Amino acid sequence: MKILVIAAHPDDMEFGCAGTIAKFIGEGAKIDLLIVVGPGEEITPGRNKQIVEAELEASLDILGLKWKTLSSKLKRPHIQCSPAMVTKIDKLFGDNHYDLVITNDPGDFHQDHVETFKLANSFCRKDVNELWTMEVLPYSNRNTTFTPNVFVDIEDHFDAKLHMISCYESLNLSAPDFANISALAKYRAIQIPEASYAEAFQQYFRKIR
Numbered sequence: 001m002k003i004l005v006i007a008a009h010p011d012d013m014e015f016g017c018a019g020t021i022a023k024f025i026g027e028g029a030k031i032d033l034l035i036v037v038g039p040g041e042e043i044t045p046g047r048n049k050q051i052v053e054a055e056l057e058a059s060l061d062i063l064g065l066k067w068k069t070l071s072s073k074l075k076r077p078h079i080q081c082s083p084a085m086v087t088k089i090d091k092l093f094g095d096n097h098y099d100l101v102i103t104n105d106p107g108d109f110h111q112d113h114v115e116t117f118k119l120a121n122s123f124c125r126k127d128v129n130e131l132w133t134m135e136v137l138p139y140s141n142r143n144t145t146f147t148p149n150v151f152v153d154i155e156d157h158f159d160a161k162l163h164m165i166s167c168y169e170s171l172n173l174s175a176p177d178f179a180n181i182s183a184l185a186k187y188r189a190i191q192i193p194e195a196s197y198a199e200a201f202q203q204y205f206r207k208i209r
């Protein structure tokens, strides 16, 4: 199985699908990761390119993942879906077959997430069998259009997900933030039998050849 995660920012993959990616890696999947806007100029005090890049690398080392980016020069929020950006993604990944692409959900209140969905959706005209969107706290908190229909049991991988999120020390996440992450995973687990932690996704399409 070959999976491409197209995430707007460093840490989106960790919040949205790290448990699922860990699970698929355990089943032999190959993972490519595109962070549309890589570590770069930061608007939050206490963060900069070097800090975020070190945190990202530490997080991805837990699963042995590598990453590519379209730009480290764009400030956030700044992503705008354009033919030029779609062409850049095509050049990086368009020669590959992907069983699954996972990306941000267009109902999130971060405009970069909205534009990243458009980029990923355009990329999926290539050799892609399936597209899912993910929940990325806190930007999915007021998402009223996300309609999850895929639930992945991540009980054995929830600790790895938390460990990865913890690598981003400059986010200054508090105990209540981590409680929210756990609460969402437990809520999603309620929606499938016999799971204690889960991640939820909305499947946009699936091709069966």
Ligand SMILES: [Zn+2]
Pocket (backbone or CB within 6 Å): 008, 009, 012, 110, 112, 113, 136
């Ligand atoms: Zn994001």
